[in-house]
Amino acid sequence: MKTPVSRNECGNGIYFPGGKMEDFDKLGKRKRKDFSKLPKIQELPNLIEVQKTSYFGFLQKEIAPDKRKNFGLQGVLNEIFPIVSMKGNITLEFVNYTLGQPKFSVTECKEREMSYSVPLKFTVRMIVTDLENPSKKVKEIKEQEIYVCEIPLMTENGTFIINGAERVIVSQLHRSPGVSFDELEDKLFSPFGKIYTAKVVPYRGSWLEFEFDTNEILYARIDKKRKFFATIMLRALGYDTNEEIIKLFYNSVEVNVKEREKVINMKLAKNIVLSKGGSVLAGRTIDSDLYDSLVENEVKKVEIVVPSDIEDKINLIPTIVKDNVNPTKEDAIMEIYKKMRPGQPVTLETAKVFFDNMFFNSRRYDLGKVGRYKINKKLYPDKEKQFALDVRVLKNEDIFRTLKYLLKLSNGSGEKDDIDHFGNRRVRAVGELVENQFRIGLVRMERFIREKMSMVDTEVAMPTDIVNTKPIFAALREFFGTNQLSQFMDQTNPLAELTHKRRLSALGPGGLDRDRAGFEVRDVHYTHYGRMCPIETPEGPNIGLISSLSAFAKINDLGFIETPYREVKNGVVTDKIDFLAADEEDAFTIAQANAPIDEKGRLVEKMLVARNKGDFPLVSVEKIDYMDVSPMQLVSISTALIPFLEHDDANRALMGSNMQRQSVPLVNSEAPIIGTGIEYKVAYDSEVMVIAKNAGVVEYVDANRVEIYNDSGKLDVYTLIKYKRSNQDTYINQRPIVRKGQKLAKGQVIADGPCTERGELALGQNVMVALMPWRGYNFEDAMVVNENLLKDDKFSSIHVEEFSIEARDTKLGEEEITRDIPNVSDEALCNLDDSGIVRIGAEVNPGDILVGKVTPKGESESTPEEKLLRAIFGEKAKDVKNASLKVPPGAAGIVVDIKVFSRKESATKAKEKEIRKRVDNDYEKLIEEVNIEKDMEINLIKKNFKDKREADEKIKIEKEKAKIRLEEIEYRKNREIDNLAEGDNLPAGVIKLVKVYLATKRKIEVGDKMAGRHGNKGVIAKIVPQEDMPYMPDGRPVDIVLNPLGVPGRMNVGQVLEAHLGWAARVMGYYVATPVFDGATELEVKGALKEAGLPISGKSVLYDGVNGEKFDSEVTVGNMYIMKLSHLVDDKVHARSTGPYSLITQQPLGGKAQFGGQRFGEMEVWALEAYGAANILQEILTVKSDDVNGRTKMYEAIVKGRNTPEPGLPESFNVLVKELQGLGLDVNLVKDPNIKDLSAKGILRELNAKEPEIGLAEKTFIDEVEKTEPKKKEKKSKK
Structure with missing residues (x-):
């Protein structure tokens, strides 16, 4: 076996194998050994583009007012204005809107708990017309700019700062407006098979539905109210006779009456007036009686409906016949009004206005561009007859065509719609959601303006007199503050942040309800391919309702999700890339990304398995239209970070995706x-790192700032974030990774942020893992961890908590933040400064004072001595109580930051002058320091550089640096003086607000949750000394021992392959990229192990650290990537002695946050009952819970060392009695005189009652016994 490559230290002091500077390309990006086989056709888009483009499109901030397009904010304003008064004499027109500049920066808004927003102003024009003048001449025109509200601005990272908290607006998936045809499943068996319905769903306005019943009668329904015949709807549109309706839907033919067989049983297409009086209405069937009547009346010819149009088909004629209302348009409109507003008096005029407003008035009814697009696509196959997308109300033609399509569908042709298809579901991103909210505010404002217009004097009134913009502000505040889609950003790590911005939710206003959402909505649909991730979704009630955008997906102008495909022509793959929405994709056959291609781009195989809608047919190469761009396009960013994903079961991959976000x-x-x-791309787009805006050379680096002299001769200064708290209390800290003198390209990473390393996402640690049982400690997913990981701070993390305290103005006087606290030792005050606030850098423990605060006590009657003291020492001797902010139990750490906010004090001019002077002095010192430093640097340059040109260049840079620093100091000074002048914006009644930030270092400990990327999670069960861990033949102990039984049952084999390849890569000193569905194969993994001189099986002999003996079988060892999740045992351990109680039931509260107790529930009671532990049970249910008097006495008895009292009546019994009384039942507690009290006290009471003398003697005797008993016990203890 080869010896392991030495672990080099690189740049930022982080050790990693093979970390030499040559391992990075010109952009500073780490080189990885790539196992992918397919070429990279398309780069990943900007991952938070969804949020940014949507909101910037809504505001159009950077576009000149006259060049703004008619959508977003501009579109809504154009929709609502002009507003005309009821009399018609005043018209208010909208001219344009302007957006100002934010008052505070993003950081300042977070610190001051303010919203990052810009002032929005409208310019409106008020036109007053003279109604008495016949030509209605314009009397006067007044134009004015009106301040509307503060509108939140999106930060560079795609988030909003609302009241100091960073929030994200999640995009909503909702049902697309338009027309849809569906099959009714809950209807009883109908004689003609399936029953279909048609729905016309607008973006805003009334829904229109058509449905058949079991007798083939077609009904219409508006807004789910009572149904009426569909023909009444047609008559209301102006087709009031049966003839006209039949003509709309069917062809007719003229037939000679003499040809009996052609006439009999046919349907009349035209009304017939009989010569002998009376008439026959169109739609009637010509039976033998009617035929005889026609012959009798000498009718020569009749017009009948073409038989082939209606024979054996569901048709409209039964409905026409059944609808025997007097056929006029007016009657039909009145009939509809009665159905919609039952019980209200109806006049023709109101009914007409009501009907027109319902579908044909653009203010009340809006299909939206999407709705019109969907209707065009479904009902108008011939493009020439389609309406333009800006025709956003219903047309008569739309309704006929809907009915025609419904008849066609009922007769077996046409296609019903799938509501879960992504052609019928669209995304509402931030811009659209805010736009809808803005519209709500504007409509409320319009109502107010109309009322005001009728009351003002037109001679003197200005636009500001009639415009009240409060409704707009209220609507926006409600949306950003409380809407279900406006969420507190998940900021645990950069991936969590990024995923939150790319999230798609089917919940929220206008969406689904998690309790009523069925299985179909949550399920994976074939149109999700490349658009929405089939894997990343929460476990639990929201499964399938909340998901994530796929890696390459984009959202088009209409809100449909598109995914990229390469065009294929005649079997040749081109470089042209088209983004297709789901309904467009249905028309094509698409090959997989890994279909083999030769050098010329021709598909090699004759037949390929391709995708067409939901099928996977084997087709010839010529029939293929498109090809996938990348195998990764199926999954989301989070899932695409899992190596060997193709070897993991989807359920575990889901957990892996979700747990990476908790790291x-x-x-x-x-x-x-x-x-x-893709680690680099994810870290880059998450915007937690500092990126170079321009190319240049690094001039200066320290932990807080980096200065770069750019190519255009200017100095760029980047300030780094240090130990800031995130939304989830994790820490945000940036560290520079560049050196002085280093050349940088534009877009290169200058400083790493949290969870990044050398510009790549770094959520955990690479550790050596063995898969084997270890003394039962890793039973059921537990982990055995090497103590070395703890010593080397491998999994240590820093958490920053915020504690705040307010000094308020109370009825008894002002609270004061001070060091002068009553009854507190000097030792407890040692970390506080003169103003009573803890110093930065102080180490504090539970119970330590962070901020000293005293509150005035309630006035009690003063004694003469107190009055004397007060007369001598003034009000200072007044009673105050200690209300200081202390470190809560379980928290400890180092104070890293303090923020103090106070109102503008009504100070004397002298005091204000003094404060200003102090600020000036402080900043003058800073300026002096900068100037001295500059002069020293210039002198050094003059000494060291002989070449004058080079020296001048360097001096120029130094002067530039000094100038930037001086500007910075000047800016800070002005800000501080402004703050002194204005004071901080604090809530009513608050004089001063102090925030203390406490950083805690958490090392790993037993009970912490750890996980890999494959859903292999576990809890640390034991931290074992290094010498006791199993070790390898070369003496290296493993870092973590995992249970091998966690792999086969869960089918996440990716972790084993990761361990094998990781071992080889670690030994050889390289980094690996193995993309999802296109990564290293089993053979390549074996090859890598062989190259590294390791056993191909990936197993090694291990020795027991405890006794040095060899384990029986070889063990799988390797390098696995492990993360520490934000479920830390420190945050969960909790103990309560006596704490808060619930107000009504008087039972202890529950949960750590409330400092609650452990619930002793129904089943626990059964357990004690089973043991017959009656006294313990009685205690638990009374004095330890809600027997208010009993628990007080019990506490007293324990403190004083007396015998414990008898438990009394639980408060919950009283609650029950009151509940019953509330129901009108007279429940009272009555003492039964016949029941004997057998307690000691009861017996004594009885004795006293019977024999007073004996009772008295008995009592005296018992008192004596009680006195002597403690003494006996004392003697025993002394012995």
């Missing part, structure tokens, strides 16, 4: 030796 950023993370090749 904690480690102090020293390592990129995986076995990767899939």
